[in-house]
Amino acid sequence: MSEITFEGLFKRYMSGTLNAGEIRLFRSMALQPENKALLSQLLQEAFNDPAYAESADFDAGEMALEVMMKARQSEAIPVLHRTKPSIVARPWFKYAAAAAIFLLLLAVSWEWNNRKKTGTGTIAQASQSPRGTARPMLILGDGTRIALDSAANGAIAQQGSAQVIKLANGQLAYKQFSQKNTGLVYNIMQTPTGCLYQLILPDGSHVWLNAASSIRYPTAFPEDKRMVEVSGEAYFDIAKDDRKPFIVTAKGMDVQVLGTSFNVMAYADEAAVKTTLVQGAVKINADRILHPGEQAVLHHASGELSVNKPDMEEILGWKNGEFYFRNTDISTIMRQIARWYDIEIKYEGDMSGIELSGIVSRTAKISQLLKALELTKIVRFKTQGRTITVMPYQEAN
Structure with a gap:
C-alpha cells in the first residue's frame, strides 16, 4: 500500500x-x-x-x-x-x-x-491602531480618564459605593463595598478605533464593546431598573433579575430585557439602529417583541421600525475577531474597515451593486485586507496617508 x-x-x-x-x-x-x-x-x-x-x-x-x-x-x-x-x-x-x-x-x-x-487578554487588539494611539478609556464620574491598557490590575478607582477593578484577564468589573445610598455615579467606557473591550457591569452582566463605541452606566444600579446608554456597537449577556428590567437606550431605540443575549448596533454613520436577539426575549420601544434570530431595525430618516431575520454569523463576526461579510455592499464593508483601522474613505466612480462575501481576521494588516479585496477584480484602492480611495476595478485601470 x-x-x-x-x-x-x-x-x-x-x-x-x-x-x-x-x-x-x-x-x-x-x-x-x-x-x-x-x-x-x-x-x-x-x-x-x-x-x-x-x-x-x-x-x-x-x-x-x-x-x-x-x-x-x-x-x-x-x-x-x-x-x-x-x-x-x-x-x-x-x-x-x-x-x-x-x-x-x-x-x-x-x-x-x-x-x-500567546494572547494578551481582552484588549490585545488595541495595539493595532495604525496611528499607535488607540487606548480603551474609562471616564469616571468626575471626568477623570483612565487608560485601561496601562492601568495595573486590581482596584483602580472608587466610585460611589463601588470599587472599579481591572481583572487579571484585562476585563473591567465593579465590586460593591457598601450598601449605603451614595446617589447615582455614572462611568463611561470608551473604545477607540481598532480596539475591542469587555467589561462586567455592577449587576454581573457582561458587555463586549466593538471599535469606536461607548457605554454609559451607573456604578451601582438603583432598586427599580438597570439602564445603560450605548453608542457604536455592543453585545450584551444580561444577568437575570426579574425585579429589575435591564434597559439599553441607543439613538432612539429602547431595548428592555430581563435576562438574555443580544447585539446593539448604533453607529452615528449608519442609516439605522439595529438590535439582534441571540437568546431570550426583548421588547423594543415598549411594544415590539423580538424572538431569537430576529433583528429590529429603526431607520433614522423615516422613524420606521421593522423586524427581519439576519445572518447571525455576520452580525456577531466582530465579537469573534472577524470581518464577516455575506453579500455585503462595499460601502458597509468600508465603514467597518474605517472604524477598525482608523482611516478615511473616499469613492470614485459608480460603486452601486458591488457586493462581497468573506471572512477575514481582524488581526490582518490593512494592506493585506485591501490586497485581498483587489484580487476579486471588482474593486481597487488608492492609499494616500490615512485616506483610502475606493474605485471599481475596471475604472482604476
Missing part, C-alpha cells in the same frame, strides 16, 4: 478523486503549520498553469471556502471570495484569483492562530 502524502492528497483533491474520508484527511493536513510552505508551493504551481486550471475538476473558491469554514469550528480562519462574476475574460483566471486570495489569507490565518496561542 502506497504511503499517503499531503502532496498526493492535494493532487487528487484538485482532480476530484478523493473519497469522503480522504477529503477530511486533506482538510486536516492543510491546516497544519508544517504543511504551510508546501501548500503554498502546490497552489502556486497548480494555479499558474492555465491548462491545468482549465481542465481540473474543482472550483478554487469552493475549495478555499470549504477548508477555511471547516477550520473555523475551532479557530478563526479567514477567507474571502467574490459574489459577482469577474470581468476578466480568461476562464482560468477565476481559479488564479481565488488561489491568490487563498494563499494570502492562509498566511494571515497562521499569524492569527499563533497570536491566539
